[in-house]
Amino acid sequence: MGQRAHHWNRLYETSDTEQVSWFQSDPAPSLRAIALCGSRSLSVIDIGGGASRLAGALLDQRRHDVTVLDISKRALALARVRLGEEGRRVAWIAKDITRWQPHRQWDIWHDRAVFHFLTEDQDRQAYMQALHQAVPKGGHVILASFAPEGPETCSGLPVRRYTPEGLQAELGEGYDLMHSWAETHATPAGNMQAFTWCVFQKL
Numbered sequence: 001m002g003q004r005a006h007h008w009n010r011l012y013e014t015s016d017t018e019q020v021s022w023f024q025s026d027p028a029p030s031l032r033a034i035a036l037c038g039s040r041s042l043s044v045i046d047i048g049g050g051a052s053r054l055a056g057a058l059l060d061q062r063r064h065d066v067t068v069l070d071i072s073k074r075a076l077a078l079a080r081v082r083l084g085e086e087g088r089r090v091a092w093i094a095k096d097i098t099r100w101q102p103h104r105q106w107d108i109w110h111d112r113a114v115f116h117f118l119t120e121d122q123d124r125q126a127y128m129q130a131l132h133q134a135v136p137k138g139g140h141v142i143l144a145s146f147a148p149e150g151p152e153t154c155s156g157l158p159v160r161r162y163t164p165e166g167l168q169a170e171l172g173e174g175y176d177l178m179h180s181w182a183e184t185h186a187t188p189a190g191n192m193q194a195f196t197w198c199v200f201q202k203l
Helices: 003-014 028-035 054-060 073-089 121-134 164-171
Strands: 044-047 066-070 090-094 108-112 140-146 175-186 192-202
Touching: 003 073, 028 054, 028 108, 028 140, 028 175, 028 192, 044 054, 054 066, 054 073, 066 073, 073 090, 121 164, 140 164, 140 175, 164 175, 164 192
Parallel strands: 044 066, 044 108, 066 090, 108 140
Antiparallel strands: 140 192, 175 192
16 A cells, blocks of 8 residues: 555544545535536546545436545445445545546546645646546546645645646646636634636547
């Protein structure tokens, strides 16, 4: 197990998943962003979905092609247990996004709060290589990262903060920025975190 995977598995083993800073009882911002991408028949991959409620909410919308990728096997196990039999309808991938080779493509790539942890150039390049392979022409990319006024660290790790233009620069000219907005996330502890949300379409 790599150092990065060890960090996140340890966090999920020692923390209440409903008290971690990124927890949302209702993944409404993600659902709104995904809805902007089109039909509910579109396939979705949730990058860094961990133990979040999003996969279950997508199943509740009668979506039939949902995948969750996370570096933490522990987080994915918790999500599967919570969903019970419904969890069989989700494809679960326990991989480090910077070391992952996609085996197929998805219509919608959704990432809430993973990309901003990649502070090293080579990690961001590896992430983008996987994204470019996994998203077909006409597909959509949803990136939600800390905004410039957001936290400088999270879960004991440094982060990078982004404007919509900064995320566009990371993706490159092959993607059209269709929507962007600011969101303030209230953590379970009552702290306010500024996020930048963007929806891109691959040209």
